[in-house]
Amino acid sequence: MTPDTFTKKFKKIDLPLHGVRLPSFEISDSLRDRLDASKSEDNEKILRRLTYEGYERRMLAKEIDASKAKEYTDRAELELTTMEELGFVDYMLLTWDVINFCKENDIPVGLGRGSAAGSFVLYLLGVTNLDPIKYGLFFEMFISKIRAKKQVVDGVTYLDGNLMVDIDNDVCYYNRHKVLEYIDNKFKGKTAKILTLNTLSGKLLIKECGKIIASKSESEMNLISSYIPKVYGQVKDLEESYEEVSEFREWCDKTENNEAYRTALKLRG
Structure with missing residues (x-):
């Protein structure tokens, strides 16, 4: 099949590209019940609840240095405020949901890789498992107000794809299919697999x-x-x-x- 024949099989649609539109994340009733959150609470408040729930859990487990409590809470507030301001809240919740599914089903996941390991919020959510403050990792390598760009068109927020954040998640190879099935079932018709294809000159x-x-x-x-x-x-x-x-x-x-x-x-x- 030639490229011309292939493209003729699809009808033309008007799809203005303003940038990347991140998916919204719907909070389930069961999660609201667990957090004792009312239906009026938006996703920003839910993310804050999950973050500070994680903070208390790690503090009790002595995974956080209690003598540095102010430094930790200041960092959490800085990150949460930045995520809210730039429109990344739903993306954080979506990633948390996938990693949480893995943990609830005993599917091993990585400790954290790439710039996302610099986020204290992701550490508190359990998406990563290394303390960025302890190891001197910078949140701004992950999300930066200076680099990030967004625009609102007809009430919808679009982000510059070249400056988008992304979270690298490592999942057990032998259980990877279970995670993909979970994502496909939860977001029916709205998922796709992508790959990077390297060629040699x-x-x-x-x-x-x-x-x-x-x-x-x-x-x-x-x-x-x-x-x-x-x-x-x-x-x-x-x-x-x-x-x-x-x-x-x-x-x-x-x-x-x-x-x-x-x-x-x-x-x-």
Whole structure:
């Protein structure tokens, strides 16, 4: 199927892109009952309840230094205020809900990774499990009022996707399907799987294949890979380089090097 044939299968829709619109999170009646929260309490108040509930729990478990109580509460207030101001409350609750499901079902999760490990609120929620204040981690690496940008269009808040926060969650591989099922069931028709696809340029491919398959030195392969030109910043295709650059073609045609070249062609992204 050609790209043109594929696109014709979809009807055109008017979808103005103002930025990233974070999903809203609906608080269940059971959670409200557990927190003794009325239906009039919004998500900001619920997040605060969960945060300070976590604070008391970690304090009782002596996971927080009681002598630094003011420093801890000041940090919690700073983070909560920032999250409220920038519109990240529902995202925090959504992430908490997924991690909470894992813990209630004995599904191992990571301690915390990336910039989110700098959030004290996420530590109190149990999304992460290392104290950012104890280890000198900065909340501003995760969320910064200076970096974050938002705009309100027709009453809806949109965020700049290039400056969005994200929380990296590590979940047990053997139970990952249970977590995906939970998310799919809870947010029917509103979920998707995404991936990062890395490809190797011709320069890197021929360099690595030459070293591994043809047992060439780093210095020789640096020279050979330099024969592959860049056009407007893009590395030229291996076959085109073979046709157009005599030095590169001569190297590839040698019996001892030909397998490395053919392997590089197969690995092209």
